[in-house]
Amino acid sequence: MVKRAPARRRPRKAKPGTKGLAPAECRLEQPTGAAAEAAEAISKAGGCVVGSYKEPLGGHPVLLCVLPIDAVEPTPFQRDLSDAHHKRLADVINKTGRFLDPIIAVVAPRVGFWTPNGRHRLEAMRRLGAKSITALVVADREIAWQILALNTEKAHNLKERSLEVIRIYRGLVDEDATRPESQFAFYLDQAALVTLGVCYERVPRFGGGAYHPILRRLESFTDESLRSAVRSRS
Numbered sequence: 001m002v003k004r005a006p007a008r009r010r011p012r013k014a015k016p017g018t019k020g021l022a023p024a025e026c027r028l029e030q031p032t033g034a035a036a037e038a039a040e041a042i043s044k045a046g047g048c049v050v051g052s053y054k055e056p057l058g059g060h061p062v063l064l065c066v067l068p069i070d071a072v073e074p075t076p077f078q079r080d081l082s083d084a085h086h087k088r089l090a091d092v093i094n095k096t097g098r099f100l101d102p103i104i105a106v107v108a109p110r111v112g113f114w115t116p117n118g119r120h121r122l123e124a125m126r127r128l129g130a131k132s133i134t135a136l137v138v139a140d141r142e143i144a145w146q147i148l149a150l151n152t153e154k155a156h157n158l159k160e161r162s163l164e165v166i167r168i169y170r171g172l173v174d175e176d177a178t179r180p181e182s183q184f185a186f187y188l189d190q191a192a193l194v195t196l197g198v199c200y201e202r203v204p205r206f207g208g209g210a211y212h213p214i215l216r217r218l219e220s221f222t223d224e225s226l227r228s229a230v231r232s233r234s
Contacts, residue, residue, distance in 0.1 A: 019057065020056045020057045020058070020059075021054060021056050021057075021059055023056075025054070025059075026053050026054045026055070026056050026059075027053065027054075028052045028053050028054050028061055031052050031061055031063065031139075033139070034061075034139035034140065035052070035061035035063065035139040037107070037139070038063055038107050038137050038138075038139045039052075039063055041107045041113075042063065042065050042067065042137060045067060045068060045071040045112060045113070046067075046068045046071065047065050047066055047067040047068060047071065047132070048065060048066055049063050049064070049065045050064050050065060050066060051063075051064040052064065060138070060139070060140065061139050062136050062137070062138060062139075063136070063137040063139070064102070064134070064135075064136060064137075065134075065135055065136075065137055066132050066133070066134055066135070067105065067113060067132060067133055067134075067135050067137075068131070068132055069122070069125060069126060069130055069131060069132055069133045071112040071113055072103070072105060072112065072113045072114075072115055072122055072133060072135070073108070073112060073113070073114060073115070074114065074115055074116075074118075074119040074122065075114045075115065075116045075144050076114075076167070076171065077164060077167030077168045077170070077171045078116070078119055078164060078167070080160070080163070081119060081120070081123060082120065085120050086119075086120040086123040086124045086127065087124075087127065089120055089121060089123075089124035090123075090124035090125075090127040090128055093124055093125070093128060094128055099121075099125060099130070099133070099134060101121060102118075102133075102134040102135050102136050103115045103117065103118025103121050103122055103133060103134070103135050103136070104116060104117040104118055104135070104136050104138060104143070105118070105135040105136070105137050105138070106137065106138055106139075106140070106141045106143060106144045107137070107141065109141075113135070113137070114144055115135070116143060116144045116146070118135075121133075146186070146187055158196070158208050158209055158212060159200055159206075159208060161189070161193055162193045162194075162196035162197040162199075162200050162208060163197055163200050163201070164197075165188050165189060165190075165193040165194055165197050166193075166194060166197025166198055166200075166201060167197070168187055168188060169184075169188060169194055169197070169226070169230060170230075172184055172187075172226055173226045173227060173230060176226075177225060177226045177227035178225050178226070178227070179225065179226055180222075180223045180224065180225060180226075181221050181222050181223070181224055181225070181226050181229040181230075182221040182222060182223050184221075184226075185221045188221070190216060190219075191215075191219040191220050191221050191233075192212060192215035192216045192218075192219045194219075194230070194233050195215055195219060195233045196208045196211070196212065196215065198230075198233055198234050199211075
């Protein structure tokens with residue numbers, strides 16, 4: 001019998017005012033540790049930190065900053081850019097004359113910054129010839145892998161989600177292929193999307209919608225290493 005993937009449970013609604021930090025507790029007087037290192041990277045890139053705080057749910061440090069636009073790139077495992085979408089965004093930003101929705105960014109592994117959430121805003125600002133862009137820099141680079149949860153600018157279709165998942169997967173393999181696949185279930189969303197991502201890589205016009213319902217029922221994340229698991233899905 002094929003083991004069905006467990007259903008994802010939504011968290012129960014919490015009682016009002018029982019979780020997170022009060023406003024005064026969100027004040028971050030002086031970034032330390034990874035946040036201080038991120039602040040140094042911002043300065044070295046020619047950017048400036050204009051504020052810092054602890055985000056109100058988990059208390060993680062966040063740096064509000066302005067970065068040189070050339071120092072920011074989308075994470076390499078994101079979906080493809082929508083030409084129409086970023087042009088529409090550029091038109092709206094141009095009409096208002098204001099950029100009010102900061103991108104999320106992390107310090108990139110080698111140089112500059114990655115944005116896991118903000119690619120279309122980034123390209124819209126580049127289209128307008130902007131010199132810099134406002135960003136919320138998160139000290140923990142792990143957030144870059146949580147792209148499916150973060151990227152809410154434009155609804156994903158099945159092909160986009162599948163390609164993002166397989167790109168994330170290959171990035172995780174490059175980082176450390178010995179880790180168990182099941183450790184990254186949150187990042188990858190569905191095991192079926194890994195398989196469909198492989199298919200879309202090979203056949204861009206693949207009709208994944210016809211296979212997705214049955215794959216969702218049949219496939220689950222395993223405790224095999226990432227290297228072994230991706231081979232079995234290929």
